[in-house]
Amino acid sequence: MTNSGTTQRVSVIGLGAMGAALAQALLRGGHRVTVWNRTPAKAEALVGDGAVLAATAADAMAASDLVILCVLDDAAVREHLEPAAERLRGRTVVNLTTTTPEQARSLGAWAGGNGIDLIDGGIMAVPAMIGGPRAFVLYSGATAAFERYREVLGLFGRAEWAGADFGAAAMYDLAILGGMYSMFAGFQQGGRMVRTTGGTATHLATLMAPFLQAMAGLFGQYALGIDDPASYVPEQSADFTVGALRTIATAADESGTASELFEVLLKTVPGI
Structure with a gap:
């Protein structure tokens, strides 16, 4: 993995309004972005701006050292992550899906058991605010991984560390x-x-x-x-x-x- 401040390989799973805004911010930051969405047409604008569209969610996650999920709920997060556990080993996953603190803690335990660094996050912005001065995102979980990718995560808005408790950001x-x-x-x-x-x-x-x-x-x-x-x-x-x-x-x-x-x-x- 590369150090922060250099070009990173980042994958974004989920291209709703918020996920697309996150991917766009990463592209503006000069990173190599792979994307996946259930409806591939939602990736067209991002691909036009330089993103790579993966055929499957698992392929997208295997393409990058840093994987960001912004999907519907905890069930959707599990649906994507659990089958890809082996591919994700040694990588960092940032879950920016809104979940409860206990769901975040459960996912953190699962990630730890599979050799995955998990950072849970809460986005305090609407899509149009991403990358702007009023946006901030709360993070908790794997402290060392957060420090490693702090600069990348800062592209979305101020990166606010809430603590090592996986449920802290959600709370x-x-x-x-x-x-x-x-x-x-x-x-x-x-x-x-x-x-x-x-x-x-x-x-x-x-x-x-x-x-x-x-x-x-x-x-x-x-x-x-x-x-x-x-x-x-x-x-x-x-x-x-x-x-x-x-x-x-x-x-x-x-x-x-x-x-x-x-x-x-x-x-x-x-x-x-």
């Missing part, structure tokens, strides 16, 4: 996505509420976005209460938070837009 990934979906749920509920007063969700968006961006600056403060609750002194008491959530829930009821969201949020208040 950070899902924690961040959980926060995102919670935020969107709050906006959707708020949009329904303001419309009952003649307002619009469009106007709410212009008000809520900058406010939430400012509130995100408090994450570090809240983190202290999770990491070291014994010494944490909150700026706002749990009673105040509970009262605010109950008032919001009452307003939703009164407006005819009642939601279970606020009861769920009440259960997350520390000490309640």
Whole structure:
């Protein structure tokens, strides 16, 4: 295998919107890229840019020292990797498919038993962001392999190491996505509420976005209460938070837009 900073042989399995964006970033970085997809037509643009289309997934994986998977789910990952175990021995596999932490740990154990270096990852970007300044990708698992290929992986976005626990990247990934979906749920509920007063969700968006961006600056403060609750002194008491959530829930009821969201949020208040 070559050292980082030189041309690498890299294979990408799965050419959906995200997989294709990853392969394109590798090509822009000057690497020798082999690709495979169930529907070969999806590889046409990449082949035109210099990628090599393999006849089978196993052939693609055998063509490179670094193999990247971006497929539907854990079952699809296993479907491709397990029959190719012998071909993958001594190589590095980076799984950028969204899975659970336990699925990542199970795959890590399987890889270790077959002499394969596994890095699990979570992509914090949409396809159009790949290779741009706002994209980052979380990685965990085989530490030495990550360091070996850090520069290559950095072509997708900032390479953020989460730790040797194979499930760490997946857990950070899902924690961040959980926060995102919670935020969107709050906006959707708020949009329904303001419309009952003649307002619009469009106007709410212009008000809520900058406010939430400012509130995100408090994450570090809240983190202290999770990491070291014994010494944490909150700026706002749990009673105040509970009262605010109950008032919001009452307003939703009164407006005819009642939601279970606020009861769920009440259960997350520390000490309640």
